[in-house]
Amino acid sequence: MWVFFAGLLATGAFAGLIAGLFGIGGGVVMVPALYYTLSALGYEDHAMHAAVGTSLTVIVSTSLRSVAAHAGRGAVDFDVLRRWTPWIVLGALTGSVIADLAPGEVLTALFGIVALLLSAQFFFGRPDWKLAQDMPGLPMSGVLGTLIGTLSSLMGIGGGVFGVTLMTLCGKPIHKAVGTAAGFGVAIGLPGAIGFMVAGMGELGRAPFSLGYVNMAAFAVLAIAAVFLAPVGARLAHALPEHRLRQAFAIGLVIVALNMLREAFFTG
Template structure:
């Protein structure tokens, strides 16, 4: 193994451990952490700006498939997954994720970096000011609204390399679903997002120059294996810590970290 690969592997282990910890603490999935962390790791190792965010997003989507399957299986054993929602929303989410993989290839690296930074900033505001008891409706949307919102969730999540937790949990809790069922069901959204999204990033990045030596398209196979394995073992520790630390403090500390990450990514996107 070359020194570059050893450095990449060590950085990915640290990233996966931290992502798993955050996923367990906050139940939002590790993509919010994995994408910017892998992006900055690739930058430190000298990879070009043009492919860094695409590689980070594509690899994160592949990891999400593995972690979401594990999560859905665990939640199903506790009877928390709403399979009626999964059956009716998954086709539209898949459509959106497929479109997202195609659109991502058309967006320059700086544009994708700026988009992630902007969404991270908005998400930090939700952690600062959001309340779990907010409601906009008493049931999930149907018809055209379901098709539009489902496709939008898939599209944005695939573009950002995140699972169903960020948008799916928010939508379901605002539609009157208990948070426990929302988190469990959104894990299923992660599979619908990650699989077509990762396939799209593999296809559209197939011939791109400057990728890592273990890349398949825009998905780094070494990164997938290390990140998925690390997150798998550490997520339970994060869940345990979530029950021993003040929730308000945890949310604000994570929000602060997101703000710093968001501004770092926005600076990368905007400063020439």
């Protein structure tokens, strides 16, 4: 059992680092790590749902720490957060309902496919490519915000994967996009986690210390480790040149996407 907790500590530390670095809440690390860990311990029936639900719970703490670190450097657009948060919350709640009905393989495949598409834009796209000069207003902000919340909740990620992409295409500098997207994580993680707690109540075959689909033991270990590393990631993000940050973001997405697609189509 000590190996289990040591692995969770290492996963949480790395998740916190990339949460601050890319504004993505750390879910891209936590979801596969929790899935493999819970499956290895014999709780494979609900492993993917528990991984997503627990990841969303941890994302609340990592995102709060990350956005505070970025705000200290003036890299958070609070006007965007104010206007987009209600729609993102609506999407996160919708995603938790859909996830309860979807097989785990669907969730992993969806994440892998979308992440590959987004990574291509970040790696090959030119920094001056823009769809607009600023973030859209209503009704498009409502549609896109709800979609970001839904997809992020389904995948157990903090919204940075979609938020950073959207904001850079709408004229936001990469550092400002990363800092603001960290705030999306709170809007996605909190309602999403509550939704997964409620949806998993009464399900059989869950791991010990589970509240619905959220494993509270894993949450405690991951959150403690992740919170301390998020500010380190934020400092590293502001130390890197913009084009290097974009490339690192894309490479990280490719690695995670291929791993999730392998899990969805070639295992089990």
